[in-house]
Amino acid sequence: MPDDLILETREVTKEFRGFVAVAGVSLKVKRGSIHGLIGPNGAGKTTMFNLLTRFLPVTRGTILHRGEDVTRMPPAQVARRGVVRSFQISAVFGSLTALENVRIALQRPLGTSFRFWAPSRSLSVLDDRARALLADVDLQDLADVPAGELPYGRKRALELATTLALEPEVLLLDEPTAGMGHEDVGRVAELIKRVARGRTVLMVEHNLSVVADLCDTITVLARGSVLAEGSYAQVSADPSVREAYIGSAA
Amino acid sequence: MRRVWSGQAVFMGWASLVALGVAAPFVVYPVFAMNVLVMALFASALNLLLGYAGLLSFGHAAFLGSAAYVTGLAAKTWGFGVLLSMATGVAVAAALGLVFGLLALRRSGIYFAMITLGLAQVVYFLVVQMPWTGGEDGLQGIPRGKLLGFLDLGDSFAMYFFTYAVFLAAFWLIQRTIDSPFGQVLRAIRENEPRAISLGYDVQRYKLLAFVLSAALAGLAGSLKAIAMQFATLGDVAWQRSGEVVLMTLLGGMGTVLGPSVGVLLVVTMENYLASLGSWVTVITGAVFVVMVMAFRRGVVGEIQALLSRRS
Numbered sequence: 151m152p153d154d155l156i157l158e159t160r161e162v163t164k165e166f167r168g169f170v171a172v173a174g175v176s177l178k179v180k181r182g183s184i185h186g187l188i189g190p191n192g193a194g195k196t197t198m199f200n201l202l203t204r205f206l207p208v209t210r211g212t213i214l215h216r217g218e219d220v221t222r223m224p225p226a227q228v229a230r231r232g233v234v235r236s237f238q239i240s241a242v243f244g245s246l247t248a249l250e251n252v253r254i255a256l257q258r259p260l261g262t263s264f265r266f267w268a269p270s271r272s273l274s275v276l277d278d279r280a281r282a283l284l285a286d287v288d289l290q291d292l293a294d295v296p297a298g299e300l301p302y303g304r305k306r307a308l309e310l311a312t313t314l315a316l317e318p319e320v321l322l323l324d325e326p327t328a329g330m331g332h333e334d335v336g337r338v339a340e341l342i343k344r345v346a347r348g349r350t351v352l353m354v355e356h357n358l359s360v361v362a363d364l365c366d367t368i369t370v371l372a373r374g375s376v377l378a379e380g381s382y383a384q385v386s387a388d389p390s391v392r393e394a395y396i397g398s399a400a
Numbered sequence: 401m402r403r404v405w406s407g408q409a410v411f412m413g414w415a416s417l418v419a420l421g422v423a424a425p426f427v428v429y430p431v432f433a434m435n436v437l438v439m440a441l442f443a444s445a446l447n448l449l450l451g452y453a454g455l456l457s458f459g460h461a462a463f464l465g466s467a468a469y470v471t472g473l474a475a476k477t478w479g480f481g482v483l484l485s486m487a488t489g490v491a492v493a494a495a496l497g498l499v500f501g502l503l504a505l506r507r508s509g510i511y512f513a514m515i516t517l518g519l520a521q522v523v524y525f526l527v528v529q530m531p532w533t534g535g536e537d538g539l540q541g542i543p544r545g546k547l548l549g550f551l552d553l554g555d556s557f558a559m560y561f562f563t564y565a566v567f568l569a570a571f572w573l574i575q576r577t578i579d580s581p582f583g584q585v586l587r588a589i590r591e592n593e594p595r596a597i598s599l600g601y602d603v604q605r606y607k608l609l610a611f612v613l614s615a616a617l618a619g620l621a622g623s624l625k626a627i628a629m630q631f632a633t634l635g636d637v638a639w640q641r642s643g644e645v646v647l648m649t650l651l652g653g654m655g656t657v658l659g660p661s662v663g664v665l666l667v668v669t670m671e672n673y674l675a676s677l678g679s680w681v682t683v684i685t686g687a688v689f690v691v692m693v694m695a696f697r698r699g700v701v702g703e704i705q706a707l708l709s710r711r712s
């Protein structure tokens with residue numbers, strides 16, 4: 151049974167100086183699913199991501215990846231295991247071009263990243279793959295533009311391309327469509343659907359139509375605790391969920 | 401940093417740098433020119449860390465100074481040749497850089513800077529205490545010797561061109577480091593550290609390598625200084641030297657290739673021409689620095705680059 155759980159938390163708690171941001175959350179993410187994490191602002195969704203990727207230490211509880219305890223592992227190592235996150239605010243390397251951004255993700259497995267005596271030209275063997283990844287998110291024409299100069303929606307697309315360059319096993323997406331126009335939202339949703347094949351996706355998303363469209367399972371968090379869990383139909387029918395959403399700006 | 405520089409521009413840049421360096425000893429005193437080169441190398445080493453890894457060290461004099469003393473000791477007391485003496489100095493600076501880096505990188509920002517300063521003070525104390533350093537008098541009479549056993553560096557032109565060759569080689573290595581696979585990762589870490597971690601990079605190890613490289617290059621500047629000036633003094637390990645090099649780097653433009661050298665040239669020239677004013681030099685240098693930083697945040701070279709890229 152547990153082997154089809156790719157990511158699991160057991161009674162995970164996170165306190166910030168006594169303030170409980172996440173209170174005993176047990177989350178089970180099935181391999182190959184698109185799992186939605188929703189809830190009002192301040193519910194603890196981003197904190198959960200930070201705990202799962204080890205960007206923050208847990209106060210109590212256990213985190214398992216493929217059934218192995220990763221609760222104390224360094225964050226870069228968790229990433230190398232294939233659990234890769236995006237950030238709520240778009241995270242690109244601003245002065246690097248779009249192509250170079252993707253190449254940063256591709257170059258680590260090359261094993262030359264400590265070579266300070268090698269020319270950066272030596273990385274051009276990765277250019278074809280980087281361009282293909284950029285083309286996947288419609289960025290092929292902007293390959294040589296510094297990432298900092300891209301419009302917001304394009305930055306998010308670049309972030310996704312960079313994440314996908316790692317061929318992650320589990321993709322954690324924190325509000326991938328936040329701040330996007332209608333058209334970009336549709337495009338990103340399509341993209342997520344496409345890349346989710348053969349992977350597991352855990353995503354925080356405020357746009358409920360995107361959630362309804364993409365997610366197999368949804369966990370609703372409110373004030374650090376799980377309020378409800380199930381399919382979109384199930385959780386949206388739950389009266390406590392309705393109340394939590396009406397009670398605060400979703 | 402956009403790739404606005406074509407291959408031709410880079411070639412022209414290097415060509416004028418070489419020409420300038422070759423002409424220098426015929427225009428100014430070779431000793432003055434050597435002093436500028438040594439400091440320019442020191443500032444460029446700091447810039448590798450400050451401008452490209454985003455780490456502010458307030459203890460870089462420890463690397464410059466310790467390498468100067470050790471090189472002096474090796475050349476004078478142990479009778480090592482020039483190159484081996486310098487290599488010994490650089491090795492000590494690199495080892496010291498490893499220790500500093502391991503300790504200071506546990507913290508970031510201002511705490512990082514304070515730890516480097518504190519450790520540098522420990523090195524200063526050790527230098528004062530150890531008998532072979534000559535204490536207040538410094539280590540005097542370091543022999544220049546013969547390069548590879550035949551080129552007599554006692555001649556100040558020979559010494560100058562040797563200094564210049566080492567400077568160019570080190571300068572090239574810094575450029576290469578910035579523009580290497582390692583340099584790419586360093587830039588990524590400076591721009592967005594959490595993102596670099598999320599891509600699987602152990603960022604501390606990259607920062608540590610940057611720190612050790614920077615320390616080794618600062619050490620090379622110190623070794624060169626010991627041979628060229630034939631002495632090592634407490635001023636080389638003092639915190640004022642660490643502060644001064646940060647100031648000169650900011651003045652010229654951190655994170656730019658030529659900025660640190662330009663900053664050094666400006667400050668050293670100013671001090672030279674204003675020397676007759678005595679202690680007022682410090683006041684004037686300080687005032688110039690404040691005005692420059694307030695008016696031109698990016699430093700001299702940084703502002704020029706910004707201007708050029710806006711035009712193009």
Ligand SMILES: Nc1ncnc2c1ncn2[C@@H]1O[C@H](COP(=O)(O)OP(=O)(O)O)[C@@H](O)[C@H]1O
Binds near residue numbers: 189191194198
């Ligand atoms: N580093 C932190 N220090 C202190 N409090 C934090 C920190 N990160 C998050 N919080 C608090 O934890 C709660 C949950 O935040 P977050 O996980 O960002 O919510 P969500 O992503 O669901 O909107 C909020 O009340 C927030 O203020």
Ligand SMILES: [Mg+2]
Binds near residue numbers: 197238
């Ligand atoms: Mg959030």
